[in-house]
Amino acid sequence: MTRSHTDDRRTAAAQDRYQAIHQGFGWKVPKRFNMAHACCGQWAAQTATARRVAIREHVAGQGLGRRFTFAQLQSAANRLSQVLRAQGVRRGDRVAIVMPQRFETAVAYMAVLQMGAVAMPLSMLFGPEALSFRINDSQARVAVCDESTADALKQARPDCPGLQCLIGVGAAGEVADLDYAKACAAQAATFKPVSTLADEPAVLIYTSGTTGNPKGALIPHRALIGNLTGFVCSQNWFGFDPDRPGSQTQAVFWSPADWAWTGGLMDALLPSLYFGRPIVAFNGRFSPEAAFEILQSHGVTHTFLFPTALKAMMKAVPDAKARYRLKLQAIMSAGEAVGDAVFGYCQAQLGVTVNEMFGQTEINYVVGNCARLWPARAGSMGKGYPGHQVAVIDEAGQLCPAGTPGEVAVNRLDVHGQPDPVFFLGYWNNDKATTAKYTGDWCRTGDMAVADEDGYLWYQGRTDDMFKAAGYRIGPGEIENCLVKHVAVANAAVVPKPDAERGAVVKAFVVMSPDCLAQRPTGAGQAAFDDAVRAQLQAHVRGLLAPYEYPKEIEFIDQLPMTTTGKVQRRVLRLQEEAKALATKPGAAA
Template sequence: MKKSRTHDRYASVHQGFGWKVPQNFNIAQVCSGRWAAQADAARRVAVREHVQGAPARQWTFAQLQQAANRLSQVLTRLGVQRGDRVAIVMPQRFETAVAYMAVLQMGAVAMPLSMLFGPEALSFRINDSQARVAICDEAAVAAVLQARPDCPGLQTLIGVGHASVQADLDYDTALAAESGRFKPVRTFAEDPAVLIYTSGTTGNPKGALIPHRAMMGNLTGFVCSQNWFGFDPFKAERPSKAVFWSPADWAWTGGLMDALLPSLYFGRPIVAFNGRFSPEVAFEILHSHGVTHTFLFPTALKAMMKAVPDAKARYRLKLQAIMSAGEAVGDAVFAYCQQQLGVTVNEMFGQTEINYVVGNCARLWPAKPGSMGKGYPGHRVAVIDEAGQQCSAGTPGEVAVNRFDVHGHPDPVFFLGYWNNDKATQAKYTGDWCRTGDMAVADEDGYLWYQGRTDDMFKAAGYRIGPGEIENCLVKHPAVANAAVVPKPDQDRGALVKAYVVLSPDALAQRSRAVSSAQFEDEVRQSLQLHVRALLAPYEYPKEIEFIEQLPMTTTGKVQRRVLRLQEEARAKGAAT
């Protein structure tokens, strides 16, 4: 892939783009039904499963559609109707893709739930959504069964794989009893398709109701962040072969709307892996499946960089694009991706309610290391102040997206609203601007620079601190695998900058060999403080550093700084009493 810093086509692409949203639109039809109707449906691979130590299994679009039709018939017999919510609690596997297609082509609403959720998290979402049916496999069946006594509205549990023994209905047996024919419901683009709950880092999670049209709204972000996904945007030629993989959970927006659905939309195979992420497994998947396009969290890229610094010498990769989101990538990881993976990483910014709205596309405009990019085509993005006015370049504000594009046409990417929570939906908007709750600075060229969540920013000794820049600096140090920065209450300064640090594998090995682990940690602390002071402003270096085994993370891969911040506040109160 050509890496160009001289040709910037951003303005022409952004200004020349316009939305054409049909009145009737269904995600399952465009992601599966239309491909199953093609002559090559029995040969075109939809899902390829990676199994460690064994040959990969794969399923075609013909198999995907036939299984979806059978499951739609099963759900119809169970009384699921248009608009009803169906919980899908499964990891990356073929049956998960089948479940989404089956639910969506019925006009029902798919409600993805992470297999990492415990009984309390599951029961809240199942009750809040009033889901009547849940589909799960062995990864989540124990938690679902624990939650079920608190979910009186949940009528039927369908078990996939080994979960069939404990469920009301065996998935394989139920599907085998039905025919492979089903007439899809004709849905409007505005109809609800997915009910997906936010991460819930503060308070109870809210259910964001996503319409079918949002699939179209996502596409510009997907193709841009994936360097056009094998297509040439300026030539009428057949696209090159593309294979997609991401460790992102298909129960999360990043895995569902940014990986599974767009891959199927373009009729390309997606690799499914139902296992724990590790840098070594990630490289194995990228190498053995010839993955060309991927979405990797910054935390995953950091781990890969630390574990395999010489990736170029060890693996033959076919990567054409890497998209990353959730946290700032930072220039250390940015350089690693260019030098060792052969790709300029495209940072992206979005959230459950509006998904892809900001990002980079190395193929069409130059990326700036550390920047999360510009508004993607079709989206009007700005940094605004508390009154809803656009901030000048260099002034921090909140990232917001307008309901209308640059031509005044409605942007299809927007969610319908929060489930049964009109007050929260209204609070999300200032006029036509949808607030994201994320702080950024726009530079003179229109690139946005992430500053952190509005509730992650803090003041120390009168200075406004954004944790992202300090964390990025810390990760550049060879002793650090990951880091999170939070305020520690201080009577004199209001707050001190405190860093929670996860040591790298090399540093852990050195600590285990040290005569005194406490002395080793003190030496690392001093080294890290000098490292930050040499690269950032004097007031930004962490006055205190605490080493921990792992950072608290959401199920979507974001660091939960709030957990650490509350911990510091509790410690301060305890010390005061």
């Protein structure tokens, strides 16, 4: 562990500055604000910062790739803005960006945003049907893709009559309407940005709910400002670090989070560029080995890693401290509960206390920890970040007492009664869903938590993940965290299995750890081996949690269903169990 890491830990233990920071903070949102200017234009316009590296590309197995300065990013964005204007894109129009982490993806965001148009990020993992729904619903006129997404877009296009132009980056230029490189080369490297209001729409991100079609959350330019307190705190004062001379030019950010999602766009790409720091772009498949390679070869100082990624890294490289020379100053994690096993691993092997964070597309980066300035508690989501008034409320919108489960909600106003800039504008063409999101001034998240006496929130799961078994209310996160502590478990998901007598029983889906799989026999001996491991895991949970929480049934699977943002899709497993129960009912159709 380096001296700076040790100092951070001592600082966190020695003082808790949360109340002073929270009460003393006030928002300063200008009337006019544009994400692209804040993240690139301002740096490219200054001689002292124009040559600062903005994007570093990483090539799997080769290490360091191309590097691009803020001046190069702005020049490329200007050219693409001219191309988009020539295709008829105007202020407020939606432009689909369907690419992985790469320089041209950052260019596309800057180009669209500085035009006053609306960037619509779409995951490279989307199939034709998912793409066509979002393109049609948003009425996007232009889409920018590369070779990884061109085929899916071509398949979707016959169902997208409003999509007028497809711009192809790299090899995709051969099959698209316009070749990105050729079209941009024909345009001037100058462009006059549109002066947007802070309240104008900037990004349209579609979120998947538990039922129905995805909803488009319309994000204004000001939301980036609303994200910043959480980003700075969760990254241990990223961008403001007087205790480490020269650190402002040395900070390097990386996250495997897809830039098409809130976690990659608003929690990684845009805030890193806002503070004039470089971010690493890697579009290869995530693996623990690749993660450690990137962290070490680029000297990454700040990162956002999903709990599932950290779990995989912990299981694959338990002795990371001995094998890698890391420069980490902060790790933010979100999406699922981290749990104390991963929490301890990050401290002991990665040299930092992980800062859990909670947010969602509509109201992002609102709750979390900052180990440098107030104590982080293992397994806790943390507290409301400065500028955000966060509470746990009941169904009627009343505050829940400490220790009582409720729904996490964020008030439209901060603690000083001023508007919180982090809020989304509403769901695209869906006023009913927008209205349903609120109870008075409280915006509901759909996530359950318990607040303790000190104001720390403890995640209990989605409102639709919570369930009752034999009369007890069960939150899957605590059981999953307990299972992952066992050496035989790489990952786990807990759901209710319908039961005629008890309503439901606790069922766990478990992915075995590499060491356990190496010992697992094939053929006749496998069933006995699995039974033995199953009994060990049940005894493990029963010995650490309440008797009613241990999984009555454990099923071993190769991998858990995951979203593209790294969250376990418990709903898929729950519906699977409900379908099985329905099929076995007396009188069920054969």
